[in-house]
Amino acid sequence: MAGVDIVLVKPGSQKQIYGELSAFNLTAIEPPLWAAILASYLRDKGFKVVLLDAEVEGLSYLETAQRVVDADPLLAAVMVSGSNPSASTMNMTGAGAIIGHLVDLAPEMATMLAGLHPSALPQRTMDEEKARYVCQGEGFHTLPPLLAALKGGVKKIPVIPGLWSKDEDGIVQIGPPAPLLEDLDTLPMPAWDLLPMPNYRAHNWHCFDHIDNRQPYGVLYTSLGCPYHCTFCCINALFGKHTIRYRGLDAVMAEIDWMVNTHGIKNIKIIDEMFAMNEKRTVALCEMIASRGYDLNFWAYARVNTVTERMLEAMKKAGINWVAYGFESGSKRVIEDVTKGYKMELVDKVVQMTRNMDQYICANFIFGLPEDDYDSMHETLALMLDINAEWANIYAAMAFPGSKLYDLALQKGWALPATWQGFSQYSSDSLPLPTNFLSGGQVLAFRDYAFNTYNRSPRYQDMIRRTFGEATMRHIQEMAAKDLLRNHATV
Numbered sequence: 001m002a003g004v005d006i007v008l009v010k011p012g013s014q015k016q017i018y019g020e021l022s023a024f025n026l027t028a029i030e031p032p033l034w035a036a037i038l039a040s041y042l043r044d045k046g047f048k049v050v051l052l053d054a055e056v057e058g059l060s061y062l063e064t065a066q067r068v069v070d071a072d073p074l075l076a077a078v079m080v081s082g083s084n085p086s087a088s089t090m091n092m093t094g095a096g097a098i099i100g101h102l103v104d105l106a107p108e109m110a111t112m113l114a115g116l117h118p119s120a121l122p123q124r125t126m127d128e129e130k131a132r133y134v135c136q137g138e139g140f141h142t143l144p145p146l147l148a149a150l151k152g153g154v155k156k157i158p159v160i161p162g163l164w165s166k167d168e169d170g171i172v173q174i175g176p177p178a179p180l181l182e183d184l185d186t187l188p189m190p191a192w193d194l195l196p197m198p199n200y201r202a203h204n205w206h207c208f209d210h211i212d213n214r215q216p217y218g219v220l221y222t223s224l225g226c227p228y229h230c231t232f233c234c235i236n237a238l239f240g241k242h243t244i245r246y247r248g249l250d251a252v253m254a255e256i257d258w259m260v261n262t263h264g265i266k267n268i269k270i271i272d273e274m275f276a277m278n279e280k281r282t283v284a285l286c287e288m289i290a291s292r293g294y295d296l297n298f299w300a301y302a303r304v305n306t307v308t309e310r311m312l313e314a315m316k317k318a319g320i321n322w323v324a325y326g327f328e329s330g331s332k333r334v335i336e337d338v339t340k341g342y343k344m345e346l347v348d349k350v351v352q353m354t355r356n357m358d359q360y361i362c363a364n365f366i367f368g369l370p371e372d373d374y375d376s377m378h379e380t381l382a383l384m385l386d387i388n389a390e391w392a393n394i395y396a397a398m399a400f401p402g403s404k405l406y407d408l409a410l411q412k413g414w415a416l417p418a419t420w421q422g423f424s425q426y427s428s429d430s431l432p433l434p435t436n437f438l439s440g441g442q443v444l445a446f447r448d449y450a451f452n453t454y455n456r457s458p459r460y461q462d463m464i465r466r467t468f469g470e471a472t473m474r475h476i477q478e479m480a481a482k483d484l485l486r487n488h489a490t491v
Contacts, residue, residue: 065101111419120402330383368443441490
């Protein structure tokens with residue numbers, strides 16, 4: 001691979017992040033969106049790019065580092081970004097290990113950590129990890145000038161927007177914040193051609209109506225960022241401000257056409273933090289998708305106070321069979337405290353409206369938000385059981401770096417996980433945020449109790465059987481029978 005300018009690496013951390021669940025193929029393996037976006041952008045600028053997904057290839061951290069060394073790039077950049085905000089910090093364990101191996105194997109190689117977590121904590125990342133560089137922000141204004149400097153063999157890297165660099169004496173040089181790329185249509189399509197697309201696997205619930213046919217799988221973005229200010233979310237740490245930018249509809253359609261016609265991809269996640277927000281745009285895009293006549297199975301996020309009946313109707317016709325809502329809590333007091341910004345009385349209306357369109361609900365709930373106590377968490381569990389969604393993501397509140405909850409935890413001296421994988425919902429080291437009334441261990445124990453109560457509920461399992469059939473119900477039963485190993489759960 002002579003002449004490689006950059007290798008962009010997605011670290012593989014399934015075992016560390018999902019614990020024993022990783023052995024049962026319950027989780028998705030998603031294509032690395034942000035790495036693919038940067039790969040296409042850099043390739044379009046004339047740089048030679050390799051995109052290495054260690055997760056989908058099943059590589060160990062050492063094997064990943066050796067593959068990078070074999071490519072002999074000017075720069076090895078490990079991307080610490082998942083397909084949702086909470087999937088970044090927990091990947092730092094693998095990212096740091098890969099960087100460590102690279103330094104051991106090829107001490108002269110330029111190494112970088114980039115993505116959401118390094119953008120949220122650039123100074124700590126520089127202090128604790130062995131990477132020579134940290135990219136804070138998107139990378140569009142950072143990576144090209146850095147690669148040009150490395151290719152030119154300059155002795156001292158100039159000040160570059162978004163770049164934190166460390167010289168041989170350990171002195172850190174900090175570039176000014178990089179501006180956002182305002183026009184997303186100046187970006188080429190993500191470099192999906194550099195990845196083994198047939199090998200990616202959808203979430204189990206996304207394919208409940210064809211549970212044994214979860215591959216291939218694609219992810220798609222039609223916008224970046226979010227204008228809202230939920231205190232538990234860290235998505236905008238990568239962008240530096242609360243805003244949303246849209247792709248042109250023609251560019252989105254070209255990518256869908258490529259996925260379908262090149263790889264026969266049917267299962268697609270729309271990765272936007274806020275897909276169902278602008279009714280006019282959402283309906284227009286969905287009408288374009290529906291006009292193709294593809295048999296697709298999308299899932300997308302919606303917000304209780306922005307989704308409309310007209311949106312849902314258009315989404316269903318386009319093949320958006322699953323709609324994910326962030327209900328978060330059943331307590332009005334808890335919801336208002338985290339500035340979620342919707343009225344509780346909207347929940348029943350939105351649930352009924354979605355079901356009227358024959359769409360499935362992926363309901364998201366969080367236990368352990370700052371105002372949670374046992375009474376409010378029981379209110380949330382009651383709401384979960386009342387909605388009886390086809391799938392429920394049941395989380396414990398984590399103070400992810402880049403979120404206001406993280407800042408609050410530091411301010412109040414609350415205990416945070418001792419390791420980055422402790423930010424994972426499913427690892428043995430998982431340690432949620434304490435609330436104003438409960439310890440993190442108490443929250444974790446209640447989260448697992450709520451998960452078991454919901455998924456082992458005869459009413460829920462009967463609904464799954466009637467909706468998706470016996471095979472899917474047995475899948476749920478097998479999944480619910482697996483207890484997670486927890487080091488910090490307390491009653």
